[in-house]
Amino acid sequence: MTPRTQPTWTTTTQGPEETMALGEKCAALVSDGDVIALDGDLGAGKTQLVRGLARGMAVANRGSVASPTFVLMHEYQPSKPGGLVLVHIDAYRLHSADDLESMGFPGSAVDPLGELRRGAVVVVEWARKVEPILGENVLWVEITHQGPTTRRITLTGRGDWADRVRSMGTPAPSTRCPICKAGVETASQFFPFCSSRCKRVDLGRWLGGSYKISRPIDQSDLEET
Ligand code: ADP
Numbered sequence: 001m002t003p004r005t006q007p008t009w010t011t012t013t014q015g016p017e018e019t020m021a022l023g024e025k026c027a028a029l030v031s032d033g034d035v036i037a038l039d040g041d042l043g044a045g046k047t048q049l050v051r052g053l054a055r056g057m058a059v060a061n062r063g064s065v066a067s068p069t070f071v072l073m074h075e076y077q078p079s080k081p082g083g084l085v086l087v088h089i090d091a092y093r094l095h096s097a098d099d100l101e102s103m104g105f106p107g108s109a110v111d112p113l114g115e116l117r118r119g120a121v122v123v124v125e126w127a128r129k130v131e132p133i134l135g136e137n138v139l140w141v142e143i144t145h146q147g148p149t150t151r152r153i154t155l156t157g158r159g160d161w162a163d164r165v166r167s168m169g170t171p172a173p174s175t176r177c178p179i180c181k182a183g184v185e186t187a188s189q190f191f192p193f194c195s196s197r198c199k200r201v202d203l204g205r206w207l208g209g210s211y212k213i214s215r216p217i218d219q220s221d222l223e224e225t
């Protein structure tokens with residue numbers, strides 16, 4: 001498969017809430033039988049993204065999402081009839097792809113989807129370990145550390161995910177709040193600040209004389225643009 005058929009979409013998140021919001025965005029794209037693969041080191045934010053998926057899919061018990069530590073997988077049931085189950089697998093603890101097969105993934109020639117995927121979305125942490133058996137139709141999510149609270153996240157649409165990743169359009173240019181450096185959506189009501197608090201801090205600095213200006217203020221500076 002050439003890279004042209006595998007569109008990518010990259011963003012940078014500042015803090016766990018932004019990574020959850022991306023998970024929520026992915027949840028809006030899922031359908032029955034989907035597979036989402038999460039790749040990234042320990043503490044990258046894979047489970048954080050699953051929390052956002054759970055929130056977006058509105059599954060029951062979404063407040064309790066955690067890495068499956070003592071069991072190989074968790075299942076979160078839909079909170080409404082007709083909703084999809086969220087199956088959360090941590091491949092770190094799998095000994096081999098056989099373990100995944102014994103859970104009913106992938107299916108067989110007579111039942112290609114397999115028992116595990118039917119009526120569900122399967123999200124796999126440490127997907128690299130089981131990549132060959134995940135199949136062709138995968139949303140591949142790669143998360144890398146950029147700093148203590150900054151993560152670079154790239155989504156790659158493989159197979160039937162390609163059009164869905166294309167539909168996400170161009171990622172919004174990342175803007176930083178001038179006060180606390182958090183990421184700010186351009187649509188934010190406090191833009192370019194992240195919150196009313198940072199907006200007030202900025203005003204306080206102006207009034208307190210912390211900011212220097214290199215020319216006198218003239219009338220055009222005071223007019224609304
Ligand atoms: P993983 O499942 O990849 O091992 P977790 O999601 O369990 O990682 O943990 C990620 C940790 O990093 C959490 O403690 C979270 O609060 C923290 N964190 C800091 N910044 C971010 C960010 N931008 N995105 C996701 N998690 C972040």
Ligand code: MG
Pocket residue numbers: 046047067125
């Ligand atoms: Mg985890």
